[in-house]
Amino acid sequence: MSLLLPDAGLLFWMLLAFGVVFAVLYKYGFPVITSMIDARKKYIDDALKEAKEANERIADIEEQCNGLVEEARQKQMEILREATAAREQIMKEAREKADAETEKIIAEAKREIEQQRTDAMNAVREEAAKVAVAVAEKILRKELAVKDRQQAYIEKLVDEVKDGIKESDSK
Amino acid sequence: MRLLRYIMLMLLLLPCSGAVAASSHDGGEAQAVDVKKIIFDHVKDSYEWHITTVGDTHVTLPLPIILYSSRTGWVVFSSSVFHHADEYNGFRISRSGNYEGKIVELDAYGNERRPVLDLSLTKTVVSVFIISLLLILIVVGTARWYRNRKPSDEAPRGFVGVMEMVIIMVVEGVIKPNVGSTYKKYVPFLLTVFFMIFLTNLMGLLPIFPGGANVTGNISIALALALCTFVAVNVFGNKEYYKEIFWPDVPVWLKLPVPLMPIIELVGVMVKPFALTIRLFANILAGHTALLAFVSIIFVTMAVNKYIGGAMTAVSVFFTIFMNVLELLVAFIQAFVFTMLSSVFIGLSQPEHHKEKH
Incomplete structure (x- = not known):
């Protein structure tokens, strides 16, 4: 039966020991550990959230980059086309x-040629x-060296002058 | 930290060493084996710590006996005095009757009676002290790791990692869901209870000094722990909790003129610590008893016949190892269950306002 009967001395020492252990662990033990665990958990959660946001931001930036590239390409095309x-x-x-x-130049040349041709012709004509x-x-000098012939020619x-007048009168 | 690692390793290895060392527990008296006596001598508290017996020499650790008696006042002496004499200063260890194994003195009529106060540092008490010291070393040692570290540093490995894992498991899996929104306040207490019981159970499975004592299997120890929970439940219970006990939401004729419901509720309050006590104490006691019984098979059968004994030794060792492994599980489960029930009781003492309307 003594197994089932609590012993006052044992109860006292156990309560004392437990009290001391609890006091020490309450001061120096578990709160240190649990607060650190909580802090780390919070840190991890925050880090995860930040990572997610960063990923989203990167996706945004990527999209922007793609837009810029596209725009640049279009601009390039346009410039090329304009060029x-x-x-x-x-x-043209x-x-x-x-x-x-x-x-x-050709016209000038033609005119020049024409001019020169005309000049040349005139010169030829004058010479002629x-x-x-x-x-x-x-010929006249040779012809008119004889007096008879001079007379004949004058006549x-x-x-001829007479015929010329007649002809102009009949007209 | 290295020391702690070795201790942990030792605790993990104990199922292997258990069978071998436990068999050294009960000398060489192969002739008449009193299994009941062996078992009761182990599971009961004693004034000295019997470590082992080498040949005919008993290796025991004498422990101080502290008494207060109306006859002598405060008396302190070593338990080793009883090695040489049956009686010291009128005190002796009772051999039979109600106080068997306890220190008694004789009253005026020659009847045995207990001294007024017996605060002796018995085997169980010393065991509790060793375990308390160890627990403080382990937990404060773990907490030291966190000094000079930031939350952004990497998580601990090794022993501190294991401690952290167990703590997270108990806090997130047991305390938080059962206690409710005010759980933070109770975390240190419930963790202390958990680790105290767990470590004590494990130390109880160690076959030799400083382990091996039947501590949590002692009703006083379990009762002390349950009383702590009782205090935590009833001292910090909120208004709603006390209203539910003394003026619950039931028809008035159940409360007046005979306070039927309040009485039932009060009985419930008083029974809770006993539920905790009996569960823990009975489980661990049964474990120790079963282990010793299996070990004793060797000596009982050896006394009958050497060959049967030889054959049964194999069976016994097998079952002892099996029981040790089982007890390792039980050591954890009982600590877990005690913490869980404590959390549930504390949670019941913190009902949220206007929630429990029937």
């Missing part, structure tokens, strides 16, 4: 200008006239 257009334009203008210049007059002079000329 092509400008090149075409410049080339240059060609036109060159054509115009060429035509102008001079030669003709000189020839005529020589002939007078006839």
Whole structure:
């Protein structure tokens, strides 16, 4: 039966020992550990939350980056297109200008040639006239060296002038 | 920290050493084996700590006996005096009757009676002291690890990690769900209870000094722990709790003129610590008894026949190892259950307002 009967001395010592253990552990033991565990748990939770936010932010940034890249690409295309257009334009203008210049030069050249041709013709004509007059002079001089012939020629000329007047009168 | 690690290792290895060392418990008296006496000598408290017997020499640790008697006043002496004489200063250890194994003195009529106060440091008390010291070392040692560390540092490994895991398990799995919103206040107490019981149970499974004493299997120890819970429940219970005891929400004729319900509720309050006590004490006592009984098989059968004894030794060792492993489980479960029931009782003493309307 003594197994089932609590013993006062034992009860006293156990309560004392438990009280001391509890007091010591209450002061230096468990609160230190549990508060640290709680703090770490909070830290981990916060870190997880932060990581999640950071991930979201990174996703945002990535999206922005993609947008920027896309935009840049479009801008590049546009610039290229503009450049092509400008090149075409410049080339066209240059060609036109060159054509115009060429035509102008050709025209100038033609005019020059014409001028020179005319000049040359005039010179030839003058020379020819001079030669003709000189020839005529020589012929006339030879013809008119005989007095009869001078007379005949004058008469002939007078006839011709007369015919000329008649012809103009009949008209 | 290294020391703590070794202690933990020792505790884990004990199922292996249990059978071997436990068999050294009861000398070489192969002739007439009184199993009942062996078992009762072990599970009961004693004034000296019998460690082992080598040949005919008993190796015992004498312990101080502290008494207060109306006859002599305060008396302190060593239990070793009883090795040489039956009586010292009128005190002796009773050999039979109600006070068997306890210190008694003779009253005027020659009847045995207990001294007024017996505060002797018995085997159980010394065991409790050793365990208390060990527990303080373990827990404060664990707490020391956290000094100079920030929450952002990495989590502990090794022994501190194990302690942290167990603490988290008890706090998150037992205390928080059972106590409710005010649980923070009770965490140190319930953790102390848990580790005290767990460590004591484990030390009880150690087959040799300083373990091996039947501490939590002693009703006084279990009762003391239950009384602590009783205080925690009833001193810190809130108004609602006391209203439910003395003026519960039942028809008035159940409360007046005969306070039927309050009486029932009060009985419930008083019974709770006994439920805790009996559960713990009976479980551990039964474990120790079963272990010793299995070990005793060897000596009982050896006394009958050497060959049967030889064969039965194998069986006995097998069952002893099995029981030791089982007791390891029980050591944890009983600590766990005691903590859980304490949490439940504390939780019941903290009813939230306007919640328990019927």
